[in-house]
Amino acid sequence: MSLQKKKTPMREQDPKERIKNYKEVPFGYNDQEALMEAERCLQCKHQPCVDGCPVKVPIPQFMQAIKDGDVVEANQIIKTKNSLPAVCGRVCPQEEQCEDLCVMGIKNEPVAIGRLERYVSDYNMERGSDKSSSKEIEKMKIPELKGRKVAVIGSGPAGLTAAADLAKYGLKVTIFEALHDTGGVLRYGIPEFRLPKSIVDKEVESIKELGVEIKLNIVVGKSLTVDEIFEQGYESIFIGVGAGLPRFLGIPGENLNGVYSANEFLTRVNLMKAFKYPEYKTPVIVGDKVAVVGAGNVAMDSARTAKRLGAKDVYIVYRRARNQMPARSEEIHHAEEEGIELKLLNNPVAIHGKDGCIDKMECLKMELGEKDDSGRRRPIPIEDSNWMLDVDTVIIAIGQNPNPLLTKNTKDLDTESWGGIIVDDTQQTSREGVYAGGDVVTGAATVIKAMGAGKQAVESIKDYLLNKKDN
Amino acid sequence: MYKVLKKEKLVPTITRLKIMAPLIAEKTKPGNFIILRVDEKGERVPLTIADYDREEGSITIIFQEVGYSTKKLGKLEVGDCIKDLVGPLGHHIDMEDCKKVVLLGGGTGTALLYPKVKGFYEQGAEVISITGARTKNLIILEDELNEYSDKLYIATDDGSYGIHGFVTEILKDVLKDEKDIDLVVAIGPVPMMKAVADMTEEYGIETIVSLNAIMVDGTGMCGACRVTVGGERKFTCVDGPSFDAHQVDFEELMNRLNFYQNEEEDVAKENSAEEVN
Numbered sequence A: 001m002s003l004q005k006k007k008t009p010m011r012e013q014d015p016k017e018r019i020k021n022y023k024e025v026p027f028g029y030n031d032q033e034a035l036m037e038a039e040r041c042l043q044c045k046h047q048p049c050v051d052g053c054p055v056k057v058p059i060p061q062f063m064q065a066i067k068d069g070d071v072v073e074a075n076q077i078i079k080t081k082n083s084l085p086a087v088c089g090r091v092c093p094q095e096e097q098c099e100d101l102c103v104m105g106i107k108n109e110p111v112a113i114g115r116l117e118r119y120v121s122d123y124n125m126e127r128g129s130d131k132s133s134s135k136e137i138e139k140m141k142i143p144e145l146k147g148r149k150v151a152v153i154g155s156g157p158a159g160l161t162a163a164a165d166l167a168k169y170g171l172k173v174t175i176f177e178a179l180h181d182t183g184g185v186l187r188y189g190i191p192e193f194r195l196p197k198s199i200v201d202k203e204v205e206s207i208k209e210l211g212v213e214i215k216l217n218i219v220v221g222k223s224l225t226v227d228e229i230f231e232q233g234y235e236s237i238f239i240g241v242g243a244g245l246p247r248f249l250g251i252p253g254e255n256l257n258g259v260y261s262a263n264e265f266l267t268r269v270n271l272m273k274a275f276k277y278p279e280y281k282t283p284v285i286v287g288d289k290v291a292v293v294g295a296g297n298v299a300m301d302s303a304r305t306a307k308r309l310g311a312k313d314v315y316i317v318y319r320r321a322r323n324q325m326p327a328r329s330e331e332i333h334h335a336e337e338e339g340i341e342l343k344l345l346n347n348p349v350a351i352h353g354k355d356g357c358i359d360k361m362e363c364l365k366m367e368l369g370e371k372d373d374s375g376r377r378r379p380i381p382i383e384d385s386n387w388m389l390d391v392d393t394v395i396i397a398i399g400q401n402p403n404p405l406l407t408k409n410t411k412d413l414d415t416e417s418w419g420g421i422i423v424d425d426t427q428q429t430s431r432e433g434v435y436a437g438g439d440v441v442t443g444a445a446t447v448i449k450a451m452g453a454g455k456q457a458v459e460s461i462k463d464y465l466l467n468k469k470d471n
Numbered sequence B: 001m002y003k004v005l006k007k008e009k010l011v012p013t014i015t016r017l018k019i020m021a022p023l024i025a026e027k028t029k030p031g032n033f034i035i036l037r038v039d040e041k042g043e044r045v046p047l048t049i050a051d052y053d054r055e056e057g058s059i060t061i062i063f064q065e066v067g068y069s070t071k072k073l074g075k076l077e078v079g080d081c082i083k084d085l086v087g088p089l090g091h092h093i094d095m096e097d098c099k100k101v102v103l104l105g106g107g108t109g110t111a112l113l114y115p116k117v118k119g120f121y122e123q124g125a126e127v128i129s130i131t132g133a134r135t136k137n138l139i140i141l142e143d144e145l146n147e148y149s150d151k152l153y154i155a156t157d158d159g160s161y162g163i164h165g166f167v168t169e170i171l172k173d174v175l176k177d178e179k180d181i182d183l184v185v186a187i188g189p190v191p192m193m194k195a196v197a198d199m200t201e202e203y204g205i206e207t208i209v210s211l212n213a214i215m216v217d218g219t220g221m222c223g224a225c226r227v228t229v230g231g232e233r234k235f236t237c238v239d240g241p242s243f244d245a246h247q248v249d250f251e252e253l254m255n256r257l258n259f260y261q262n263e264e265e266d267v268a269k270e271n272s273a274e275e276v277n
Helices: A029-039 A060-068 A071-079 A085-091 A115-127 A134-140 A159-167 A197-208 A226-231 A262-271 A297-308 A327-336 A404-408 A449-471 B023-026 B068-075 B109-122 B140-145 B167-177 B188-202 B250-257 B261-276
Strands: A149-153 A171-175 A213-215 A235-238 A259-262 A289-293 A313-317 A341-343 A346-354 A359-371 A377-381 A385-389 A395-398 A434-436 B002-011 B014-019 B035-036 B045-051 B057-063 B084-089 B100-106 B126-133 B151-156 B183-187 B207-211 B226-229 B230-235 B243-245
Touching: A029 A115, A060 A071, A060 A115, A071 A085, A085 A115, A085 A197, A085 A449, A149 A159, A159 A197, A159 A235, A197 A213, A226 A235, A235 A262, A235 A449, A259 A262, A259 B230, A262 A289, A262 A297, A262 A395, A262 B207, A289 A297, A289 B084, A297 A313, A297 A327, A297 A395, A313 B045, A359 A395, A395 B035, A434 A449, B014 B045, B014 B068, B023 B045, B023 B057, B023 B084, B035 B057, B035 B068, B045 B084, B045 B109, B057 B068, B057 B109, B100 B109, B100 B167, B100 B188, B109 B126, B109 B140, B126 B140, B126 B167, B140 B151, B167 B188, B183 B188, B188 B207, B188 B250, B226 B243
Parallel strands: A149 A171, A149 A235, A171 A213, A235 A434, A259 A395, A289 A313, A289 A395, A313 A341, B100 B126, B100 B183, B126 B151, B183 B207
Antiparallel strands: A346 A359, A359 A377, A359 A385, B002 B014, B014 B057, B035 B045, B035 B084, B045 B057, B207 B243, B226 B230
């Protein structure tokens, strides 16, 4: 039997239907499709795919377990390295990571590793067999660490991963979360149709079952300081508070009614459930014509959410060209299928108002020039090419910086000029016993990179505590 | 969960609740606020911390029942719990080096003013308080203000109590008669704060206003509460809520406050309908 050259397709909701609901877009593989896809794995000895994974999931091994018909075992294999597989199977940019290095992908399409990771997680979640086996966990426990206290600040991807791995070593872990619910960006940022919140709930639940305690509504830097956490007997701290400070364009009219940061727009809809207004009491006003400025995943999420909230015309306005858009190609594809229009090589220069609300957004046309520092061709304004885009809502999705609340209120914690916490290659900060990782260190990046940093920090915390004890 | 320890209706639509929240009480200073969520479906509502008792581990909030959350909050009884409570948020007011302070509160703004009145008085400043409301039975916290003020002036729009007129009219006389005022603090409706700012600017007296911008998270994450102060973008939740009154763009603030007015009224209406049923 020759191997199939293309990925086994994943069935999805019809675009015409899905823009009327918030349900997940792809349905996920069934058993047969999963088996067909797993059969495509060549079981390479040198395992290049694993090198592409920031948390080093043993990919060929879990593929083999699927082939063997043992999906429960496949999940246990994934869980040795990844505490959030149902999340990663959905939102990781596999095309740039594991799948990019897949040998199958040299001549054909790579194995759909992400889709299979999702399949394995969903299969086990449905059957209640998604928790790490207690035998595996017992094996990881380190006697010298048993019961010693470590604090994790932030319950996003970095914090959850760090907490799970710390708990597996036998440490007593407390997560401090500023919001009233867990998950960080997984909860407030990524919409239901891309990552159902029931999945986040289950992943958090399985981390709690490892013995991790989660304290909500604690803003470290305000309610509690890093020093006070140490005073409470925690021996080490991991900071994973993400990049929560929205950037604005700095153009006239940005404070008009109808201009949102993507953070505000998505937080209203996802965390506060404005899509269920008036049952849930937080509203979100969306007009008929919406412009989303930016072209990353957050921009796609905002545009597709606006469409589902009833906007007729939704535009992505981006100053660079299509092949420079930072969003995953899958997300751009989904957005276009849903009728989102791309206005590329356009830079907003002003938002014009009428009676305090948005009337029009003025854009300047751009062309591509020489390569810039990022290796992309620099967009250059075309003189006198100004034109007006008729919109009543503008969502700014051009990135976030770290929220300064914690860093400003923590003594001796060194930060970059843009607010990122400075760490060495072990994720250690300028303060003894304090480690950091994720977007608060790198600036806005991906879920899986944050998780990778969380894992790295755990190894450093382990070493720190073991050496500390010897002193 | 955060338990209600004491409840008191100050006037039929304004309620004072004392809530168990030791961690917040320990850190609170005058000017800080909390965000609460009354239940699973409620909004995140910012409210000024009106008082606190570190020994008891409690904080006090005072609120007007206007929307879903505040009406539901007003129905809580002693022993009931609030789902989520986070704080203390925002910057507190720096009270040192003030020897003579004039503080004005309009309507529910008086509730927000009270912790500052008490704070200034306790650190030894001469405190002149001015409070006002539409009519006599809407005047709140008169006894409390009296206790912590060297002078207390009261105004009502209809003349049913105190001086007939607005708090700003009293301020006009106070600015004329009193010498060496170090600071004026005004909290209330935006037009009142703007009027105060205009008056004190003439006298060159430093003036602080506390802004009630729309917030979602209250921790600097969403930017909904952005205001223009001295030509710069500031977030009310983390940079404020108190700002130099002479630098605030009040018109922009007023416009932004109106954005969700229809939705707020709808939810309030729906609430009343639920009550009838």
